[in-house]
Amino acid sequence: MIRFQRVVQGCSLALFVFLLWKASYPLPGWIGVDLFLRLDPLISLGAMTAARTFIPALAWGFVVLGLTAVLGRFFCGFLCPFGVTVDLADRITARWRLRRPSGDGARRSGRRWKYWILAFTGGTALLGISSVFLFSPISIATRFFGFVLFPLANGGADAAGRLIEDASFFLGIGDFSLPEVRMPVFATNLFVAAMVVGILLGGLRVRRFWCSTLCPAGAAFALVGFRPLFRRRVSEACIRCGKCERVCPTGAIADDFVTTAHSECILCLECMDVCPVRAVEFKSSLRGAETDAGVDVTRRALLGSTAAGFFTAALVAASPGYLHGKLAPRPLRSSSLIRPPGALPEPEFQARCVRCGECMKACLTNTLQPVWLKSGLSGLWTPAVTARLAGCDQNCNVCGFVCPSGAIRPLEPGEKLFAKIGTARIIPSRCIAWEHDRQCLICDEICPYNAISSRFVEGRPVTVPVVNENRCNGCGYCEQKCPVEGESAIVVEAHGELRLAEGSYREQAERLGLVFHAETAREDTILSPGSPAEDQGGLPPGFITD
Amino acid sequence: MKYIDRRDFIKISSRGAALASAGAAVPGLLTHAMAGPVPEIAVAKGNPPGAATRAAIEALGGMGRFVDRGARVVIKPNMSFAKGPEEATNTHPDVVRELAVMCREAGASSILVLDNPLQRVEMCLERSRLKEACETIPGTGVEASRRKRDFKEVSVPLGKSLKSTMVMKKVLEADVLIAAPVAKSHSATGVSLSMKGMMGLIYNRSEFHTRMDLDEAIVDLCTVLKPHLTVVDASRILSDGGPGGPGNVIRLDTVIASTDMVAADAMAVERGTWYGRRFKGSQVAHIRMAHERGLGNMKFAGRSVKEVAV
Numbered sequence: 001m002i003r004f005q006r007v008v009q010g011c012s013l014a015l016f017v018f019l020l021w022k023a024s025y026p027l028p029g030w031i032g033v034d035l036f037l038r039l040d041p042l043i044s045l046g047a048m049t050a051a052r053t054f055i056p057a058l059a060w061g062f063v064v065l066g067l068t069a070v071l072g073r074f075f076c077g078f079l080c081p082f083g084v085t086v087d088l089a090d091r092i093t094a095r096w097r098l099r100r101p102s103g104d105g106a107r108r109s110g111r112r113w114k115y116w117i118l119a120f121t122g123g124t125a126l127l128g129i130s131s132v133f134l135f136s137p138i139s140i141a142t143r144f145f146g147f148v149l150f151p152l153a154n155g156g157a158d159a160a161g162r163l164i165e166d167a168s169f170f171l172g173i174g175d176f177s178l179p180e181v182r183m184p185v186f187a188t189n190l191f192v193a194a195m196v197v198g199i200l201l202g203g204l205r206v207r208r209f210w211c212s213t214l215c216p217a218g219a220a221f222a223l224v225g226f227r228p229l230f231r232r233r234v235s236e237a238c239i240r241c242g243k244c245e246r247v248c249p250t251g252a253i254a255d256d257f258v259t260t261a262h263s264e265c266i267l268c269l270e271c272m273d274v275c276p277v278r279a280v281e282f283k284s285s286l287r288g289a290e291t292d293a294g295v296d297v298t299r300r301a302l303l304g305s306t307a308a309g310f311f312t313a314a315l316v317a318a319s320p321g322y323l324h325g326k327l328a329p330r331p332l333r334s335s336s337l338i339r340p341p342g343a344l345p346e347p348e349f350q351a352r353c354v355r356c357g358e359c360m361k362a363c364l365t366n367t368l369q370p371v372w373l374k375s376g377l378s379g380l381w382t383p384a385v386t387a388r389l390a391g392c393d394q395n396c397n398v399c400g401f402v403c404p405s406g407a408i409r410p411l412e413p414g415e416k417l418f419a420k421i422g423t424a425r426i427i428p429s430r431c432i433a434w435e436h437d438r439q440c441l442i443c444d445e446i447c448p449y450n451a452i453s454s455r456f457v458e459g460r461p462v463t464v465p466v467v468n469e470n471r472c473n474g475c476g477y478c479e480q481k482c483p484v485e486g487e488s489a490i491v492v493e494a495h496g497e498l499r500l501a502e503g504s505y506r507e508q509a510e511r512l513g514l515v516f517h518a519e520t521a522r523e524d525t526i527l528s529p530g531s532p533a534e535d536q537g538g539l540p541p542g543f544i545t546d
Numbered sequence: 547m548k549y550i551d552r553r554d555f556i557k558i559s560s561r562g563a564a565l566a567s568a569g570a571a572v573p574g575l576l577t578h579a580m581a582g583p584v585p586e587i588a589v590a591k592g593n594p595p596g597a598a599t600r601a602a603i604e605a606l607g608g609m610g611r612f613v614d615r616g617a618r619v620v621i622k623p624n625m626s627f628a629k630g631p632e633e634a635t636n637t638h639p640d641v642v643r644e645l646a647v648m649c650r651e652a653g654a655s656s657i658l659v660l661d662n663p664l665q666r667v668e669m670c671l672e673r674s675r676l677k678e679a680c681e682t683i684p685g686t687g688v689e690a691s692r693r694k695r696d697f698k699e700v701s702v703p704l705g706k707s708l709k710s711t712m713v714m715k716k717v718l719e720a721d722v723l724i725a726a727p728v729a730k731s732h733s734a735t736g737v738s739l740s741m742k743g744m745m746g747l748i749y750n751r752s753e754f755h756t757r758m759d760l761d762e763a764i765v766d767l768c769t770v771l772k773p774h775l776t777v778v779d780a781s782r783i784l785s786d787g788g789p790g791g792p793g794n795v796i797r798l799d800t801v802i803a804s805t806d807m808v809a810a811d812a813m814a815v816e817r818g819t820w821y822g823r824r825f826k827g828s829q830v831a832h833i834r835m836a837h838e839r840g841l842g843n844m845k846f847a848g849r850s851v852k853e854v855a856v
Contacts, residue, residue: 450792540736
């Protein structure tokens with residue numbers, strides 16, 4: 001018989017995968033694809049504390065937390081997609097699983113870690129530095145499914161399609177072509193995979209290793225729901241067979257089989273199902289705490305971990321690579337670090353960004369890539385435009401709409417157009433028009449904003465590209481399409497980017513004299529007076545005298 | 547487009563020789579069979595662009611002249627940019643739709659609208675409205691591919707700088723190739739018309755820019771990719787700022803059709819205004835080069851040009 005919990009878990013994982021799959025251009029209008037990320041209280045607490053602001057979209061995390069006070073850790077047992085992943089992995093690792101740690105003491109010692117991690121995360125957030133991304137289960141799951149499984153699935157589907165095409169052709173069934181399934185690529189993918197595999201290998205020690213030992217969201221649930229309204233009770237009928245204790249995936253049942261760590265119980269109800277005498281019940285109870293094992297953490301340990309987080313954050317902030325400094329212009333910032341359009345100013349951006357990778361998964365062109373240390377230790381996995389790989393499409397604005405924490409502002413197309421993310425710069429020594437006198441104007445050809453014009457320049461036999469910075473919105477198509485091998489001869493740099501915490505990008509851009517709309521950005525520079533070379537007789541490129 | 551081997555060549559040329567001798571024996575037989583003289587170039591003026599397209603091709607003798615029953619047709623429009631028809635960077639959807647419908651009427655078994663876009667494929671198909679325009683025409687597909695496996699190496703025996711290049715397999719397999727470019731300016735080649743448009747059917751475009759003389763490489767390419775019919779959409783032209791725009795869009799309400807791609811391109815140059823001035827076809831470097839190398843004729847003196855109005 002398939003248990004109710006498994007059905008719900010299956011549906012939850014399916015919905016999670018479905019939503020992540022739908023996180024792409026165009027977005028479905030009927031549901032927020034970042035739903036699960038908004039349910040994670042660690043994300044809610046961490047992002048709001050670090051950013052020192054209330055983020056309405058993340059309020060759902062508190063609702064889940066509130067429900068936990070009544071229902072216990074139902075989220076962990078039923079809804080958490082990473083919990084389902086852990087359960088699935090536990091089935092695989094079961095064969096090699098070590099002997100269970102016996103005795104209450106051994107069980108309890110492992111549980112403490114998650115509280116420490118929770119406190120540590122809180123400690124860093126106090127200083128405005130977010131570390132939720134390292135430990136938030138939904139962030140980890142989104143990143144893992146998005147960066148690791150999604151490309152593998154797409155690559156596999158495409159390969160299968162090609163195989164079917166070839167097989168059908170050779171077998172004489174027919175010559176057709178199936179649609180191409182694009183395989184996106186993601187930096188850090190191996191690291192993301194290794195981290196998750198490492199966590200899942202915890203299943204070699206105990207079931208639900210992550211959930212009971214490490215998960216700080218689980219710790220937050222435990223602190224709120226250690227004595228929930230709806231909880232496990234064992235009646236007098238118990239024959240002390242110990243089946244329930246053996247079957248409990250989180251080790252929540254003590255050696256006496258009656259005492260229960262409700263803070264660990266994920267309401268899977270396996271103990272109830274397995275009990276031969278039906279002595280185990282889950283029911284609402286307002287009285288008595290006699291069977292409650294409490295929470296396995298001391299105040300001193302919590303304070304200590306918070307302090308550890310605080311001082312770790314202080315050290316990060318004290319390093320030169322830290323971008324939050326109010327120094328302007330940020331001198332140690334990497335000029336090639338291009339944030340997505342609508343990204344908040346860097347300090348708020350990093351504080352809010354939970355590194356779930358949803359924006360990068362959703363990115364139409366795959367230009368958004370997770371960075372390693374380009375933006376300092378505090379910026380691990382934050383999204384950056386990687387223009388050599390692809391440009392930022394001027395018609396697409398999904399990154400801001402899938403961002404659960406508002407680190408990237410959701411901008412309507414009319415606004416997004418003005419969210420300048422950088423400025424293209426030509427490197428003449430690499431450019432084949434400037435350096436090798438080749439007729440190449442691919443950057444001009446591709447530029448959607450007419451920011452690049454081809455001009456005759458004194459002493460050059462062919463027209464050469466020139467950037468008009470007031471028309472360049474940094475999309476990076478020029479950098480992507482530049483035909484030079486290796487590094488592009490035209491690169492987008494962060495200089496001139498617009499990062500507004502509030503207010504209209506359009507208005508700001510217009511104040512600055514930026515022109516991004518097609519209507520006014522007519523080509524008027526190609527034959528600017530006096531520029532054509534003498535021998536061309538004033539003709540535009542490509543034309544000759546008759 | 548099919549490549550002929552030696553055996554086919556002998557067959558066809560002997561047939562041709564027989565016909566020619568028959569024609570010589572019965573003067574006027576060939577033109578008579580086509581019911582009136584067929585012009586070399588047809589220029590249709592009018593709106594909507596689809597009607598002008600139809601008129602131009604009818605004036606040229608009808609689609610049946612190019613498309614046999616059961617033929618596989620490839621139409622090569624411009625759909626390289628994720629922009630709408632009003633920006634004149636892509637061929638007008640109405641022109642492409644009409645072409646597909648006419649091919650269908652002539653009995654084509656399959657019609658493929660193919661290009662190798664510069665921007666994201668889905669966006670180009672959607673924003674150019676070409677996919678939408680052809681959706682309801684049976685047997686018609688709009689595809690854009692950039693996968694290497696969809697291309698096949700073709701040698702360019704007459705090429706000066708281009709010796710071989712990879713061409714879309716579906717183009718090589720087709721019986722009829724129709725070039726259907728929009729008339730637009732181009733920042734490197736002056737204008738981008740049917741000849742420049744052939745670059746959308748090959749895999750490696752960047753070597754045209756990096757390794758070769760662009761104008762010469764385009765002409766080289768057109769020695770192997772010769773459309774059976776060229777239809778230039780000059781319903782509106784991108785007069786400058788091309789090929790990607792934005793630029794000045796000028797309405798001409800004109801569609802030009804010819805079996806001679808060089809002539810069609812030259813005519814499009816002469817009908818339009820480019821960068822605020824008028825040019826002759828012979829003033830475009832790659833058009834002149836193609837003419838000099840015998841790919842077609844850029845001059846109109848003494849040639850039959852039929853003007854029709856819708």
